[in-house]
Amino acid sequence: MNAADPYPSRIVCLTEEPTEVLYAIGEQDRIVGISGFTVRPPRARKEKPKVSAFTSAKIGEILALQPDLVIGFSDIQADIARELIRAGVEVWISNHRSVAGILGYIRRLAGMVGRSEAGEALARRAEAHVAATAAAAAALPRRPRVYFEEWDEPPISGIRWVAELVRIAGGDDVFPELAEKSLARDRILADAQEVVRRAPDLIFGSWCGRRFRPAAVAARPGWDAIPAVRDGELHEIKSPIILQPGPAALFDGLDALHARIAAWARVGAHR
Numbered sequence: 001m002n003a004a005d006p007y008p009s010r011i012v013c014l015t016e017e018p019t020e021v022l023y024a025i026g027e028q029d030r031i032v033g034i035s036g037f038t039v040r041p042p043r044a045r046k047e048k049p050k051v052s053a054f055t056s057a058k059i060g061e062i063l064a065l066q067p068d069l070v071i072g073f074s075d076i077q078a079d080i081a082r083e084l085i086r087a088g089v090e091v092w093i094s095n096h097r098s099v100a101g102i103l104g105y106i107r108r109l110a111g112m113v114g115r116s117e118a119g120e121a122l123a124r125r126a127e128a129h130v131a132a133t134a135a136a137a138a139a140l141p142r143r144p145r146v147y148f149e150e151w152d153e154p155p156i157s158g159i160r161w162v163a164e165l166v167r168i169a170g171g172d173d174v175f176p177e178l179a180e181k182s183l184a185r186d187r188i189l190a191d192a193q194e195v196v197r198r199a200p201d202l203i204f205g206s207w208c209g210r211r212f213r214p215a216a217v218a219a220r221p222g223w224d225a226i227p228a229v230r231d232g233e234l235h236e237i238k239s240p241i242i243l244q245p246g247p248a249a250l251f252d253g254l255d256a257l258h259a260r261i262a263a264w265a266r267v268g269a270h271r
Contacts, residue, residue, distance in 0.1 A: 070091045146174060147175070150243060
């Protein structure tokens, strides 16, 4: 920071969403380091050094970048934050878990770099996209029951913002009570046969960096009785567009969910 620009000018992003937001509002020059899992925007991987994973980071390399702000996400990065704070670095760990939380995050981050108006514009575009998708979903002839799996061994159901996006896209999450749990360990399915009992019409998989394998899911004992398995309605949603609580989820992630849900609704309506 300096007198001419009182906002953070050397930012390290430990997850993808702050990188995506800063690029979207034209403040990418403030970024000096990113997460190795960053794929959005693609140019970030070419332009910025990768200094962290999700649960680990290259502390020495981060400190060498002389950041005036490090941005991370959730309690899972608490140990990284602790080390950086002890080294005298200012750290912001967000912990938003909902669609409203993502919108608020965009606005807060933009304000932190002196670009409140740009952040507001981005958030409003996202709100308009969400509203338009919800309107299109409301016109569909039927709503599917949806099981969203974000990990396979053990099976973990979708986090809150994912369940909300499923509903906005036109479906109904079959584990709404688990979606409210912020920690992945609290969304582990103690009995995978519960998915069979809840009989989803669609199964979405996003295995956090691993390729979703529909055939392996369909082969689970007893799962052949599930409507989604019977009808071949098992689909991958790429994790970078749905499991990062940033703009991608509200645009590309939501679109991917809605496209599959709309196709299912229309095909079924003509059977």
